Amino acid sequence: MKLSQKSKSINPAITLALTSKAIEMIKDGVDVINFSSGEPDFETPDYIKKAGIDAIENLSLYSDSDGLKELREAIAKKLLKENNLKYSYNQIIVCHGAKQALNNAFFAILDEGDEVIIPAPYWTSYPEIVKNCGGKPVFIYTQKEDCFKVTTQMLESALTPKTKAIIINTPNNPTGMVYTEEELSQIANFAVENDLFVISDELYEKLIYSNKIKHTSIASLGKEIYDRTIIINGFSKCYAMSGWRIGYTASNKKIAKVMSNIQNHTTSSVNVIAQRAALEALTSSNPILEDILYEFKKRRDYISQQISDIPMLSSLRPKGAFYQFIDVSKLFGHKVDDIIIEDSEDVAKILLDKYRVCVVPCNMFGYKKYIRLSYTTNMQNIVEGINRIEQFVKQNF
Ligand SMILES: Cc1ncc(COP(=O)(O)O)c(C=O)c1O
Helix, strand or coil, X not given: CCCCHHHHCCCCCHHHHHHHHHHHHHHCCCCCEECCCCCCCCCCCHHHHHXXXXXXXXXXXXXXXXXXXXXXXXXXXXXXXXXXXXCCHHHEEEECHHHHHHHHHHHHHCCCCCEEEEEECCCCHHHHHHHHCCCEEEEEECCHHHCCCCCHHHXXXXXXXXXXXXXXXXXXXXXXXXXXXXXXXXXXXXXXXXXXXXXXXXXXXXXXXXXXXXXXXXXXXXXHHHHHEEEEEECCCCCCCHHHCCEEEECCHHHHHHHHHHHHCCCCCCCHHHHHHHHHHHHCCCHHHHHHHHHHHHHHHHHHHHHHHCCCCEECCCCECCEEEEECHHHCCCEECCEECCCHHHHHHHHHHHHCEECEEHHHHCCCCEEEEECCCCHHHHHHHHHHHHHHHHHHC
């Protein structure tokens, strides 16, 4: 019996594996501070849960495979109001999280061997999803000097006759950077000139920590780029609904139709209970978001300041999302007990095993010199976790 070559090329989700190890240690009574989780630590608000409970009691049969019409209409309304984007409900497909939205999008556009430009550092699943759909990830290693944002010169150097699409993720996981309208406009021109699709992952759009910075959707920058963009968004991060598994795509009608066929014959609709809850999240007034933003900003401010005070570590101050991307390369080549530190994975292992702090090594985001801290844990844990990281540096280097 032989498994497919394609299945063997897909790497395990290491971020989840690390989180699982930390959780196991916590269950065993070890006081691990977990900075690895990629989901908000807030409960889904009660009014959203209640809509789910009502749906269980009254409305629990299949919905249209693309999602409840009311929910797709509400998403279209949100896109118009918040993003200046005009879509009808049948251009929206409600998916099982942004992950399925990405899978549908790449399945719809890629032929075997088509290349997808992925600016690094990147969210760990992008390359695997591209490979899953027959494509070839092509990485561009963005620079700290450019705030880890891709430029058109970099895109130019990665372009080949097989290039089919570019992924743009703003606000970004893992860097926390946010693209400006001007930067997106240049990328949009590049995509149009070179006949490329843009997969625009906007999952963290509401998590931005300054009134002076605004989220722009690249699709809103003109008719031509609108036509070739597939927006990826969802409820996991901004509504504290990660476990409900609701994401969506917005695209032109032709792409939407193809993605609809794909979803129809794979998972069909997302469960209607979660869809009803998502509808409530979108249509009721939303005080929770302000609370979440306030709390994340407080944590972001604290972590950024503390990390900048620890010798040998350096980091840009994130503008959005809930991650701090930290350069640990000055620790490389030094010996801690019997281990000579060679990359961020060694740093992460020592931090977990000896200091009981779980961070994500960014090897799997394409950056061996960096670790990622999620500030999805409370302030008390953050203070203790940063203290432990400081001890690790001060005791060993
Ligand atoms: C940038 C980015 N895109 C997509 C996803 C997947 O989100 P979901 O949980 O809605 O599938 C994540 C999750 O961490 C992410 O960080």
